Amino acid sequence: MTNPQLLGIHHVTAMTDDAERNYKFFTEVLGMRLVKKTVNQDDIYTYHTFFADDEGSPGTDMTFFDFPNSPKGTPGTNSITRPAFRVPNDAALAYYEQRFDEYNVKHEGIQTLFGTKVLPFEEVDGQSYQLISDEHNAGVAPGKPWKNGPVPMDKAIYGLGPIEITVSYFEDFMKMLEEVFGMKTILTEDNVAILEIGEGGNGGQVILRKDTESPESRQGYGEVHHVSFRLKDHEAIKQWQEKYQALGIGNSGLVDRFYFEALYARIGHILIEVSTDGPGFMGDEPYETLGENLALPPFLEEQRAYIESEIRPFDTRR
Template sequence: MTIELLGLHHVTAMTDDASRNYKFFTDVLGMRLVKKTVNQDDIQTYHTFFADDEGNAGTDMTFFDFPGQPQGIRGTNSISRTSFRVPNDEAIEVYKKRFEEFDVEHGEIETLFGHKVLTFEEEDGQRFQLISDENNEGVSAGIPWQNGPVDTKHAIYGLGPIEITVTYFDEFKEALTEIYGMTVIKDESEVALLEMGEGGNGAQVILRKDDTSRPAMQGYGEVHHVSFRVKDHDAIVKWHEKYKTHRMGNSGIVDRFYFEALYTRIGHILIELSTDGPGFMTDEPYETLGESLALPPFLEPKREEIEAQVRPFDTTRSDK
């Protein structure tokens, strides 16, 4: 069986305020909160998932809200920017006006590898960009949030290329091609574009070289890890075997209830592989996704303890 990577699965970053972050992603960006849960390895910490209308793999940006964490420090050897796909160039213009309306820090519309892009930041300094799917081919996007504040003809509907910046540019590029089977489609002295699976905006990595900046430090406003998609349990088992063959330290397969996960590091960069399913509608109905604190079965007996520790914030939308 093939165990090729299918594309981007999710990106997980850190915020200093889960409530503000929720409002930014839903009210400004128009992404749907499909799961409000806790970090399964640190149950005092919220883990929120923003995605498309149904929480499909390849569409979700997730956040940890670690109590008391310091602000991250930008630098090299980090996941430096996350992209979100929009349907066309017109959508980039729509969001630019939206960012001006909501006073969101943003750049000017530019072209990157043949696609219109618009960089922007959240209040905590987290770096993002929109990328247009006009003339894009490859991995399909998700479904725009049907009841969101942005017109579905223009709304964000998936993850775009993830940007990684490292000092060890050639070595990292070799790992992405030799271990993960990615193909280099653009290669310059200090930047390369690689893709996996069917390719396109939903299956790409932008690799940048920076051997002059100081190393980044983890904290809020920085990315924690990136996850790539694998089909199912059999595929992630094969990847675990591959890691062992290459003598790569790894987490072993972890059942996250919503998907299975496998973690390793390539230098400073934490890479997760995640299965496409079971998905986010296993324990909540479509109509009220993300409105209550959802816990996987093994944490349900600790619900009272968990609810006493996390700061409550209202994510109810179905009655509005």
């Protein structure tokens, strides 16, 4: 029988008001590779872009829904508050700190978070992120840095780091993460906990914060839409669907996204997805031109002419 345990972070999806600006920031400044330019399968008039490592490995991709006519989101409690990106070591953080200064990226300087060096920063739409150093990290393996990117390979982002979630119902949410999702709490301090899944480390952690004072966040661009955790395969995700049903947790049912299978459940205010590691992003485009053309899953291919006539084009050829 397939092991149904969560293996780590699969992807994080946020919302942007400008797919082209967002593309330039992630590829030209952060040095992440656009591995898929497709459409939101639930709203084919908008883009869904995937930025990842050199081959689009699971656990490395930050994705975006392009909602140009949506209002700006409002940060606050009961939300996913900060995704993170892994870099190889502390020297890479220093490299990016200088790079952010050169590109006028708003950042907070290198800091220490629970004994690990981090570099918090923002995109211009207000979305908060941080880089985290793997200098002393062990656990979930990273991906492969983009070979032809603008950042030297020994400094480049090569995976997702801990996902930060902030809620007002801290104890109840932590209990759900432990009992339903099988996470292990490895640290607790005042109003914060770190939980791990899979092999742990930066690629398998949740930073859970308690905030009962701030107003509730409002979804919109500049905010995170959902986080996804990794499962091995179809058999594992089927077991998760059965688990949700047995526990009475409302869910989406299995959704075939072509690049992976997905299962969604809202836990409190937080939309949590579990996704299979495969099939992945390498099956429908050549490695050399990943992300350069509009990719559509087979069930949307017959609508290609219509979609291309409706969606606002932008050039991602390199």
